[in-house]
Amino acid sequence: MNQERLMKILLSPIVSEKSTQMGEQNNQVAFRVLQDATKPEIKAAVELMFKVKVDTVHVLNLKGKAKRYGKTSGRRRDTRKAYVSLSQGQEINFAGESA
Numbered sequence: 001m002n003q004e005r006l007m008k009i010l011l012s013p014i015v016s017e018k019s020t021q022m023g024e025q026n027n028q029v030a031f032r033v034l035q036d037a038t039k040p041e042i043k044a045a046v047e048l049m050f051k052v053k054v055d056t057v058h059v060l061n062l063k064g065k066a067k068r069y070g071k072t073s074g075r076r077r078d079t080r081k082a083y084v085s086l087s088q089g090q091e092i093n094f095a096g097e098s099a
Contacts, residue, residue, distance in 0.1 A: 001044050009037045009045040013094055014081065026085065029092050033059075033082045042082045046092075053087040 013019075014030035022028050033042055039057045046054050060083070064076035086092070 001041060003048070006041065006045040006048050009034055009041050010049065015094060022083070027088070027090070028083050028085050031082045031084065033080050035078065035080050037080065037082070039082075042084065046084050050092050052090040052092060055085040055087050057085070058083040 011032040019030040039059060042057050043054045060081040062079045064078045066075050
């Protein structure tokens with residue numbers, strides 16, 4: 001796979017109460033990814049950027065909500081999330097604290 005493409009696949013980590021709880025219980029990490037990213041590309045990108053071993057990748061497509069701004073109606077953009085399960089003993093630390 002193209003290394004330049006892999007570096008652009010992951011847009012941002014999802015850091016929320018739900019994703020933190022999911023990470024503690026299931027050893028998973030959530031990311032926002034490109035709309036056209038595939039599971040093998042996401043797996044390769046996480047392994048390349050964070051030097052961890054990935055078990056599985058689950059992908060979720062979210063449709064953008066319809067919103068109104070006064071008289072004008074519009075939509076938020078569609079997003080794609082990836083839930084990445086890490087191998088036993090692997091960890092990704094976004095806080096930047098070293099253990």
